[in-house]
Amino acid sequence: MKHTTLQSRRLFLAALAGTLGTAALPSWAKFENDRFRIGYQKAASTLVLLKANGTLEKQLAPLGVKVSWTEFPAGPQLLEGLNVGAIDFGYVGEAPPVFAQAAGADFVYTAYEIPTPRAEGVIVAQDSPIKSVADLKGKKVAFNKGSDVHWFIVALLRKHGLEYTDIHPVFLAPADARAALERQSVDAWAIWDPFLAAVRAQSNARLIADAEGVASHHQFFLSQREFAQKRKDVIAIAMDALGKQGQWVRQNTAEAAAQLAPIQGLDAAIIKAGLAHYEHVYRPIDAPVLEQQQRIADAFYDLKLIPRKIVTKDAALA
Structure with missing residues (x-):
């Protein structure tokens, strides 16, 4: 492992210490061609349902790829796991990638959910x-x-x-x-x-x-850079499965809420109300949404909430 990589990881962990408190740090791991390690939050309904129904495991089995899942309490912790090599792929909101990139995390934007203010x-x-x-x-x-x-x-x-x-x-x-x-x-x-x-x-x-008229409230799928470069086929299959799962949620909101209720520990009626506020429609990352992320990054830097200026398009595959 190169010194610069080690240094960036140490800086990343130090910068997030105030955010994560005493949260345990995932162990470091290297890229594995035959594994797809997904980080998720319990509130990420489409991913949670995809995990529950085992669709992705079935689709990736013919490729010899084994899927594993790790739950995180929030986006900052998930990005920490992505940066230290504990996961290959995850779903977070619009602010965590900005904080993580400013702290030296090496990831790429893969896709986004259309605005859900x-x-x-x-x-x-x-x-x-x-x-x-x-x-x-x-x-x-x-x-x-x-x-x-x-x-x-x-x-x-x-x-x-x-x-x-x-x-x-x-x-x-x-x-x-x-x-x-x-x-x-x-x-x-x-x-x-x-x-x-x-x-x-x-x-x-x-x-x-x-957030109507205030913030887009984009949600992002992010990938560990090496995994995104070497397993584009796996990422493509995952995004296709997520797109179909999202379409199902839109068309079957009550049933989706009923399935999520025992997982999220909430009444199905509450979950249904929350699901109605998300679009569950995903798009490949593009220049306009990266420009919106840049505006967030610039505002955070001006407020001294992040330690350095960043260029969000640096966190996208060429």
Whole structure:
């Protein structure tokens, strides 16, 4: 392994330490031609269903490729796993790749889900005095550091004439953030579905704003660079399977929710409401979406949220 690769990995792990807390680090592993290691989050419904039905395993078996799955709590941790060689492929939102690339992660954008802005929002307690985005000034707002909603908050505040420095960010994982909102130790919470749908249904939380007209809320499929270069056939099969799975979810939302309920630990009606906010339609990575990622990266650099300027198109196969 080259010194520069080792150094970039060490820098990456150090930069994410504040985000990941005491999370265990995956062990390093090399590219294996006959394995396809997928990272997923439980909230990533299409991938979760693909895992549950075993379709991909059946399609890759004739190629001699074995599929394995690793669950991660959120996008930043998944990208850590991708960077240190624990997985080959994963699904995250728009902000985690920016943080990871700035910290030296070596991955490539593979595909994206068309915009899903209604799938994230800012919520407050039902009896909160906060009635609008403007009322967030000076308030404690919880969200997962380095995740989709990190960018959403930045963009939302700017749209309403506020700056990121006008709020007090409280970096919490979804479960901890919900608990903090319910005990009123934070004033608001920025979160994505199905957590958003769940807290609105179960705690009667009130939506202040979603990302409509604020952020695209793209979701991305990312690949470890060497795997993407050497196993384009596997990536193509996986994306085809995901596209078909996504189409099935769109046409059978209630049945998809019923299948996901025992996996995600939520009522099927809540999951169905969250699924309706996603498009489940995937496109190959292209220049316009990389330009949108560049705008996010530039904004994060200006706010000193990432340590250096990056060029997002560097994270795409030539």
